Amino acid sequence: MIIVIAARELRSLFLSPLAWTLLAMVQGLLAWIFLLLVDDYWQLQGRLVSLDNAPGVTDLVAAPLFQVAVWVLLLLVPLLTMRLFSEERRTRTLDLLLSAPVTMVEIVLGKYLGILVFLLITVALIALMPLSLALGATLDIGKLLTGMLGLSLLTAAASAAGVYLSTLTTQPAVAAIATMGFLLALWMIDAASTAQGTADDLFGYVSLRRHYNAFLLGLFDSTDFVYYLLFSAVFLGLAIRRLDDLRLRD
Amino acid sequence: MDEILAQVERLTRRYGEIRAVDEVSFTLLRGQVLGFLGPNGAGKSTTLRMLAGVLAPDAGRIIINGVDLLDQPAQAKRTLGYLPEQPPLYREMTVDEQLHYSARLHGLSRTASHQAVVGIKERCGLTDVSRRLIGHLSKGYQQRVGIAQAVLHDPAVVILDEPTVGLDLLQSREIRGLIRELGQNCGIILSSHRLSEIQAICTHVQIMRAGRLVYASPLADLQQQQQSIRLRVGLKMPPPLARLTQLPGIEGVEELGQGRFRLQHAAAAAPHQALVEQASAENWGLWELTPEQVSLEQIFVELILEAETDE
DSSP states (O other): OHHHHHHHHHHHHHHSHHHHHHHHHHHHHHHHHHHHHHHHHHHHHHHHHTSTTOOOHIIIIIHHHHHHHHHHHHHHHHHHHTHHHHHHHHTTTHHHHHHSSOOHHHHHHHHHHHHHHHHHHHHHHHHHHHHHGGGTSOOOHHHHHHHHHHHHHHHHHHHHHHHHHHHSOSOHHHHHHHHHHHHHHHHHGGGOTTOOHHHHHHHHHHOHHHHHHHHHTTOOOHHHHHHHHHHHHHHHHHHHHHHHHHHHHO | OOOEEEEEEEEEEEETTEEEEEEEEEEEETTOEEEEEOOTTSSHHHHHHHHTTSSOOSEEEEEETTEETTTSHHHHHTTEEEEOSSOOOOTTSBHHHHHHHHHHHTTOOHHHHHHHHHHHHHHHTOGGGTTSBGGGSOHHHHHHHHHHHHHTTOOSEEEEESTTTTOOHHHHHHHHHHHHHHHTSSEEEEEESOHHHHHHHOSEEEEEETTEEEEEEEHHHHHHHHSOOEEEEEESSOOOHHHHHTSTTEEEEEEEETTEEEEEEOSSOOTHHHHHHHHHHTTOOEEEEEEEOOOHHHHHHHHHHHHHHHO
């Protein structure tokens, strides 16, 4: 049943110009950044040869690309998740799901999965750019993979938050803005680096960025992995509760 | 055919202080078409939404086809079809896609849902528009798609909230025909604020007012009851009122003006002949004699007014 809902969600995305526009925008922007990075690398190459233990092409092109990709995806996710529930509540199509023999858990997970597949396609398309360098250079595949994993986990967590926020309102635009604000706040929260001791630990732990950066260095730390899973689970759980609550309230 | 398909007991739903639905109980048998009638805001939609499992009740029990809707929602909803006031259609999907999705959601396998979609399109007259986008269809066709998605998984209980609202006369007629046909082998609950519609489709009628069920009866009973207990008489030279009252079997006389009278008589008595004989003997100039039917509308209006004066 989850698959049925997810498939419809995905199909619906591709039927609207929104998804295509967003994909085109992401690819266009990141392709430009990618070209700039390759160009930089080209110019640095001569000097790198003389260094011991010099950073490779993965560090100098792929990692910075993923760094930029996060910003683009954090802006993209809210636009994808905003319609999930708010639109269905506004047009009252949610009644179809609520009167069908499916549980709230299936509804939320189905919609989440639909968005997730779309975002994974996006991440794969982004990763194709640095992968194309494999034609003429040696890539650190391990680092590339952790980078992709980090990006996927981050977008998964961000869309879980988006799913929840879109259950709160019947206005997609409100959901989008709330999600965007929330994600950017969590992204930047550890910038309060002047904070000392426990405050710093806390901000550091909830920050989306700090957990992401480790992946880009090629580190797979289970703390980071669990952080993203927990983050997603919490917001999906909240979304399920919220839907149950709506049945009682309106 | 006395199989109970839906049983509702003391269903209650509050919105803040207002009791939108107040202890409503009824049963639905196979083959029945149950019509909910009532003014706007009477609680019809709220009742139907609770029956469909879209809204949670504050109190009461709903048994659909032997399964408690509140305890085992997924199982109960399997045999339930629901068309909300606004058909739940995705404008960006084609008719085929929407129906297929709806069938899959109700647990039909890929092949079963394919067959169901083909069958229901035939019955609802949607075959010609199967590849059109729902957003581009007229209101009438959208309503048909809405009904189709509610019944394509062959549910035992079908809930239709204002199925013909916004349709023109011809479209309403078609939809009514469809509902009557469907009603033969399942149970249908529908709501309407159009009396003629309820009279045309339903086997049973329930009138709601301010969240309460104020009247419930089989439509056939109503028609029985209607067996002209009133006569409208037009006389060119009417005798004094008292003379009319003395006629055999007449219980009450009401003057309507311009030589017209309404005579109330016992259901068993048939005063027509006596009246005609009397009229010709005494030269009253009889020019009209019409058995007056108590229409559903009169009952409806009387009940609503009664309830209003009670408050």
